[in-house]
Amino acid sequence: MSKYNLVEPPDGYSAPGFFATTLDRVVGLARKNSIWPLPFATSCCGIEFMATMGANYDLARFGSERLSFSPRQADLLMVMGTIAKKMGPIVHQVYEQMAEPRWVLSVGACASSGGIFDTYSVLQGIDRVVPVDVYVPGCPPRPEQILDGFMKIQELVGNESLRRRYSPEYRELLEKYGIR
Amino acid sequence: MEDNYKMEHLGKEHILIRPEDYDKNFSTLNLGPTHPATHGIFQNILTMNGETIVDTEQTVGYIHRAFEKLAERRAFYQITTLTDRLNYCSSPINNIGWQTTVEKLLGVQTSKRIDYMRIIIMELARISDHLICNSVIGVDSGALTGFVYVFQEREKIYEIYEEICGARLTTNLGRIGGFERDFTPSVINKIREFIANLPKVIKQFEKLLLRNRIFMDRTINVGGISAERALNYGFTGPCLRAAGVDYDVRVMNPYSSYNDFDFTIPVGTNGDTYDRFCVRQEEIWQSIKLVKNALENLPEGSYHMEVPEFYLPAKEEVYSKMESLIWHFKIVMGEVEVPVGEVYHSVEGGNGELGFYLVSDGGRTPFRLHFRRPCFIYYQAFPEMVKGSFLSDAILTMSSMNVIAGELDA
Amino acid sequence: MKQQLIHDSLQKKFQNESILFDETSDILTFTVRKQSIVEVVQFLKEVLGFQFLTDLCGIHYPEQELALGVVYHLHNFQTNTRIRVKTFTSVQKPQIDTLTNLFSSANWMERETYDFFGIDFVGHPNLIRILNVEYLDYFPLRKEYPLEDQTRKDKDDRFFGR
Numbered sequence: 001m002s003k004y005n006l007v008e009p010p011d012g013y014s015a016p017g018f019f020a021t022t023l024d025r026v027v028g029l030a031r032k033n034s035i036w037p038l039p040f041a042t043s044c045c046g047i048e049f050m051a052t053m054g055a056n057y058d059l060a061r062f063g064s065e066r067l068s069f070s071p072r073q074a075d076l077l078m079v080m081g082t083i084a085k086k087m088g089p090i091v092h093q094v095y096e097q098m099a100e101p102r103w104v105l106s107v108g109a110c111a112s113s114g115g116i117f118d119t120y121s122v123l124q125g126i127d128r129v130v131p132v133d134v135y136v137p138g139c140p141p142r143p144e145q146i147l148d149g150f151m152k153i154q155e156l157v158g159n160e161s162l163r164r165r166y167s168p169e170y171r172e173l174l175e176k177y178g179i180r
Numbered sequence: 181m182e183d184n185y186k187m188e189h190l191g192k193e194h195i196l197i198r199p200e201d202y203d204k205n206f207s208t209l210n211l212g213p214t215h216p217a218t219h220g221i222f223q224n225i226l227t228m229n230g231e232t233i234v235d236t237e238q239t240v241g242y243i244h245r246a247f248e249k250l251a252e253r254r255a256f257y258q259i260t261t262l263t264d265r266l267n268y269c270s271s272p273i274n275n276i277g278w279q280t281t282v283e284k285l286l287g288v289q290t291s292k293r294i295d296y297m298r299i300i301i302m303e304l305a306r307i308s309d310h311l312i313c314n315s316v317i318g319v320d321s322g323a324l325t326g327f328v329y330v331f332q333e334r335e336k337i338y339e340i341y342e343e344i345c346g347a348r349l350t351t352n353l354g355r356i357g358g359f360e361r362d363f364t365p366s367v368i369n370k371i372r373e374f375i376a377n378l379p380k381v382i383k384q385f386e387k388l389l390l391r392n393r394i395f396m397d398r399t400i401n402v403g404g405i406s407a408e409r410a411l412n413y414g415f416t417g418p419c420l421r422a423a424g425v426d427y428d429v430r431v432m433n434p435y436s437s438y439n440d441f442d443f444t445i446p447v448g449t450n451g452d453t454y455d456r457f458c459v460r461q462e463e464i465w466q467s468i469k470l471v472k473n474a475l476e477n478l479p480e481g482s483y484h485m486e487v488p489e490f491y492l493p494a495k496e497e498v499y500s501k502m503e504s505l506i507w508h509f510k511i512v513m514g515e516v517e518v519p520v521g522e523v524y525h526s527v528e529g530g531n532g533e534l535g536f537y538l539v540s541d542g543g544r545t546p547f548r549l550h551f552r553r554p555c556f557i558y559y560q561a562f563p564e565m566v567k568g569s570f571l572s573d574a575i576l577t578m579s580s581m582n583v584i585a586g587e588l589d590a
Numbered sequence: 591m592k593q594q595l596i597h598d599s600l601q602k603k604f605q606n607e608s609i610l611f612d613e614t615s616d617i618l619t620f621t622v623r624k625q626s627i628v629e630v631v632q633f634l635k636e637v638l639g640f641q642f643l644t645d646l647c648g649i650h651y652p653e654q655e656l657a658l659g660v661v662y663h664l665h666n667f668q669t670n671t672r673i674r675v676k677t678f679t680s681v682q683k684p685q686i687d688t689l690t691n692l693f694s695s696a697n698w699m700e701r702e703t704y705d706f707f708g709i710d711f712v713g714h715p716n717l718i719r720i721l722n723v724e725y726l727d728y729f730p731l732r733k734e735y736p737l738e739d740q741t742r743k744d745k746d747d748r749f750f751g752r
Contacts, residue, residue, distance in 0.1 A: 040214060042221050042243050043586050044268040044350055054331035069216040086723045087221060087242045090213055119246035120730055120739045121722055140349050241721035249730060249737050284616065414643055414695025432670055523616050524663055524674065535645055550647040560698045589721055
């Protein structure tokens with residue numbers, strides 16, 4: 001027995017020579033194990049992200065070996081750190097430039113809700129400007145927590161229906177944020 | 181989305197070519213707030229003549245969190261958590277800087293044991309900060325390997341912090357008047373082991389970069405500044421020492437018993453990127469020496485001074501005696517008497533002189549607290565340092581100045 | 591450098607100025623009128639050797655007649671002396687001369703003080719907001735303004751004790 005595990009195949013009907021399953025399960029399996037994140041690191045949570053990328057907590061084993069700083073080539077927008085009101089339009093612009101399908105992970109208390117900075121200059125949570133999929137609380141969250149949030153994103157990606165991005169509810173969600 | 185939140189202020193006007201530049205054939209490049217090479221978010225709009233930079237326009241404030249206004253609403257006991265987030269690569273230095281400022285206002289003299297413990301922690305934080313800065317200079321010039329090896333050592337520093345105070349990065353370490361608990365034998369063993377193993381890794385890292393032909397070609401005579409201009413721009417810390425001025429707050433205005441120790445201040449000659457890299461490397465070696473000396477000579481004594489208005493009483497007493505319970509409540513709510521006065525105290529942070537100007541009017545919160553943030557002050561010199569150099573040189577200059585966004589904007 | 595020496599040379603040079611010396615703080619502190627701040631700082635820099643501007647910040651005392659103030663910290667490296675200079679101006683017409691001709695580091699520090707307190711530095715090359723957004727229409731660190739953003743809807747002040 002090899003000590004390396006491959007991913008579990010999805011449910012399906014298999015017989016000698018073929019394996020039948022639904023398309024969205026296969027696509028979900030491929031997508032969830034090769035998410036390319038865009039690390040939008042602004043402050044202290046960014047340093048914890050650098051520790052997560054390091055050798056000890058290794059994000060690369062989840063398929064995110066290649067960090068993409070260009071929004072066009074990224075799947076997951078990881079917003080880490082405090083977003084001030086001056087920075088809000090830039091998060092919005094970066095999100096708009098990402099191609100579908102795209103997900104958002106909000107890491108840290110400041111990105112989720114403003115954190116300890118309940119002041120006049122801090123955006124109280126990035127869900128004021130972009131739709132968020134998973135929130136990771138913590139100040140800063142430990143690398144294991146960031147990995148846990150990342151695995152929840154993987155669950156979402158794996159179980160997503162292929163028609164979700166064309167559905168009227170999704171369109172309404174984007175309309176609410178002013179994203180074309 | 182809320183109506184009051186204006187989305188059209190994207191600053192796009194800057195990116196368009198200005199009419200006065202049409203006949204000069206200058207182009208404008210936006211090294212925008214989100215960029216892999218800017219460690220932290222600040223924007224530089226470069227006016228370029230081909231590949232050479234003619235002028236730079238800087239925009240900061242993308243992570244302005246209003247620390248100074250926030251500090252006017254938090255009790256003295258609670259401001260330590262704010263100071264963590266200034267220079268978050270070396271948060272214990274900020275915490276201890278704040279605590280020593282309040283001790284200066286109160287007139288409390290800490291014992292030698294507390295001072296030596298503080299020195300150990302501050303020097304570990306300085307090693308941690310310089311390791312990030314130097315490995316990231318390596319990453320920006322293409323050498324990613326050093327970064328990965330050096331971050332393993334930082335994980336060990338994080339483990340030491342976890343043993344001392346429970347947190348990895350934003351430590352909220354220590355109390356006004358000392359520490360909340362003593363160093364356990366496990367902490368001392370971890371520090372000893374770490375200091376014994378660190379020199380080997382630093383030597384490997386130096387072998388990669390310090391005398392590397394490519395690295396030296398990329399960093400010598402790049403982003404230099406003379407000592408007179410550096411002093412005029414208010415430089416402090418490794419950037420000033422690389423320019424040739426040996427100003428170190430630990431030697432000029434010693435705090436926390438630094439004058440008991442013998443260490444050298446590394447000084448450069450040109451003020452260029454290579455000198456800044458070398459000064460930081462040498463400071464890591466000096467910090468290792470300081471930690472070793474402080475650990476070997478750690479005197480016996482109490483780990484906290486008697487400052488009843490600011491130091492929480494022991495938990496056994498809080499749960500059994502009435503006065504301790506009342507004191508605990510008063511301290512946490514900040515209903516204690518603070519002397520009226522103003523004080524300026526500075527410590528040597530990872531980037532230079534981190535100063536705290538505290539004005540107290542006797543209330544439960546400071547009347548005014550101003551942070552003298554070193555990289556906010558010296559980042560102004562960036563246009564002068566990169567004028568006439570190439571874009572890739574500008575990237576290396578920016579990363580060698582170790583601009584940390586939390587400290588830049590506060 | 592002895593404090594008495596600085597005290598005496600300042601008194602001698604600026605005889606018609608009323609310099610208020612404050613003996614209670616940790617370092618030598620004095621207040622000057624805003625009309626003579628550039629002269630005093632130039633004297634400190636060129637004659638007494640305080641060639642390093644450590645810090646420049648603003649302060650607001652609402653009960654005083656001249657409510658807005660600027661506090662300068664200077665440092666003489668040769669003799670290891672620090673000094674604090676204060677100057678005050680009124681809220682109705684907050685104008686103070688700039689120090690950017692003497693110290694280049696005053697550039698951003700004065701912009702930050704303008705951003706937070708609204709003090710207009712006369713002669714500054716580029717006095718615009720530096721840390722806050724450009725469309726902010728008030729000066730947040732003045733005492734009359736609250737800390738929290740008053741337009742946020744998600745936090746209910748009743749639960750936060752405000």
